[in-house]
Amino acid sequence: MLNKSSLLFLKDLAQHNNKEWFAENRGRYESAKSDLETLVDYLITNVGRFEDLGNIRPKDCIFRINRDIRFSKNKDPYKSFLSAAIGPGGRNSGRIDYYVHIQPHGESFLGGGMWEATPAQLNKFRQEVDYNAHQLKTIIENPVFRAFFPLVWGEKLKTAPKGYPKDHPEIDLLQRKQLFFMHKFTDEEVIAPGFPDRVIEGIQLLKPYTDFLNYVFFDEEEEQD
Template sequence: MKTKNTPNSQLTVQTLDFLRDLAQNNNREWFQANRPRYDAAKAEFEHFVGRLLQGIETFESLPNTSVKDCIFRINRDIRFSKDKAPYKKHFAAAVGPGGRHSGRIDYYLHLQPDGESFLGAGMWQPTPAHLAKFRQEVDYNVDELKDIIEAPEFRTYFPEISGESMKTAPKGYSADHPEIDLLRRKELFFMHRYSDKDVLKPGFADEVVKGCRLIKPYCDYLNYLFYDEKDETISL
């Protein structure tokens, strides 16, 4: 089912220009002087995320999830960072039941100029217990996972894989294991990048919803594995 874009749910060049200028002037003085531009860009992104919620709700339940639950603050936490730039260079939202604080695998949308925008989802910075469950499942029953992430439509839309891998086999697994590449994975996060031209198209909300629908089986797989199965303690 396609969502209808309205004028206030389409992203515009003004929003990308604001983010581009912010990257070049990342300080509080400039930000306050350009506060009206930020407010307009933020409102535009909020309307866009609202359209995503409507589209995603056609195939996934999102109870008690509002736009503000999904959108990340633009302020950076600089307390323990060498980089003291106070603001992020992008807008971002995590869409799933409960929004960005759900604690589950959700859809992550990153909006940044110059081809840095992307939709992504998957295993990112898992706990040791979750990583152990993932490796155990790969060892015992890899077919279910591979049927999802090796499907032609999935791989065409999500060609980019992000995340760290071990250089050697994880403890308890042989280096010649037939699925050693997956077992060595510490993170398995799939991404689809969008050009600025893509972002500014009237149908961009529909395009992102399409990507979320395609990656939903992988999110469902991880959520079942990590959160919905009976929890058992697994040591690495």
């Protein structure tokens, strides 16, 4: 569903990341953006068959290509990738969603999980792991899940978090500050006809994990009110 021309545009943008070049090639950008919108619309329709996404539209999910350079040493004005967050409320919901990243040279991926958790959310996560690690491990250690998501990204503490012993049986999970799972796609896979359905397959596998995190971070507290 994505065209080769969209990846070529991103490759060229990475080499000519300035406003003048972008202005001259805006038509190519608009074509790539339209490509992404078509993909995201397909994902919304089909993910909506097994998860309530509300009334979101592609524009609610797609991130701007402009970079925020105010506090960055890298002053490139544009991202060299296209991206979107699929989930209830779109990219600004604050909840755990499914992240789709399109970038040439085999850097495209589908990912999801705990990435920028607040201290309060980390405390909730660790309490849940301490109380009932089995539920989480059943999801993320499932052979089918791990076969699709072999890459685990994220920072860890070097020692046990405060309040937990160093010899805790779930010390690896307790040390996690981030627990984000990824499946990378080659450029050939991204432009293949079956790519959208492959992404949906991955989202279905991620859903129990995102449901777990959203419950622990948000819904469990609401139920107690």
